[in-house]
Amino acid sequence: MDDTPQSHPPSSSQECHAPTTTRRHVLEISTAALGGAGACALAVPFLNSLRGTQTAIQQAEEESALLDVDVSDLTPGAQKNVIWRHWPVSIQRRTPQMQEALKSAELLRQLRDPYSKARQQPLDAANLYRSLNPEYGVFITVCTHLGCIPTMHDIPGLPSSGGFFCPCHGSQFDGAGRVLQNMPAPYNLPVPPLFFLTSTKLRLGMSKADPHFDINTIQQI
Ligand code: FES
Missing domain, CATH: 1.20.5 (Single alpha-helices involved in coiled-coils or other helix-helix interfaces)
Known part of the structure; x- marks a missing residue:
């Protein structure tokens, strides 16, 4: 082996x-x-x-952020409400008398910020009408006190300019959204940026004169 x-x-x-x-x-x-x-x-x-x-x-x-609104159906003195970026917005068509009243010395004396010094509007609305076109007033109707919704209401005893009354604590605003003195609301109603596409159609959300205006940076809403 x-x-x-x-x-x-x-x-x-x-x-x-x-x-x-x-x-x-x-x-x-x-x-x-x-x-x-x-x-x-x-x-x-x-x-x-x-x-x-x-x-x-x-x-x-x-x-x-852009909303086109047709205002051709607004008769002088009438208003319509829309929602823009979740805020209520009032659009008023002013009569010539309402426009005149907004310049009245009697009214201006009663206002906290008659010349819109506080940044509550784009530059093209920092005027006595607080609007681009004196015939139309456009405001975010959120009270600058605690955020209630003011309704359209003339201010008793003052030239009739239109106006707003806040039902929560009684703040009063004139037809340009300017708050009266000694009211709980500290600022005028905000004005949204806008421009007119035609004479009867406006676009909310952009100001041509103040393109960098940002509604989120205003003093108070
Ligand atoms: S919330 Fe408008 S007056 Fe207070």
Whole structure:
């Protein structure tokens, strides 16, 4: 019997072992590479769609900040209410007498800020009418005291300019949204930025004369 250790040929499984390991590494590397490439390939459209979504949201926000209002149905002395950026907005069409009353010395003496010194309006509304066009008064009807909604009401005993009365604590405002002295409300009613698209159609949300006016930066709303 020959005790000499036999040199056995490698089994078929041994033959395949080393090459299999190598292939697996190659496969792992390839898979990782493909996975990375796939992730990158997926990430690009995802980022693009995210950017698209952000742009769409931004566009929607900008569009919602603009509101066109047709005032052709307003007769002199009448008003209409709209909602702009979740705030109630009153649009009055003034009679010539109402426009005159807004300049009356008797009225101006009674007002806390008759010349609109406080930044409660865009520059083109910092005048005696607090409006771009004296025929139309446009105000955010949120009381500058504690935020109640004033209703249209003339100020008794003063020239009739239109006006607002706050039912919560009695603040009174004239037809230009200017608060009387000694009232709980500290500031005039805010005027939103706007301009006229036509003589009877206005656009809320942008002032051409004061394009950087931001309603969120006013003294008080
Ligand atoms: S909330 Fe208008 S007077 Fe107080």
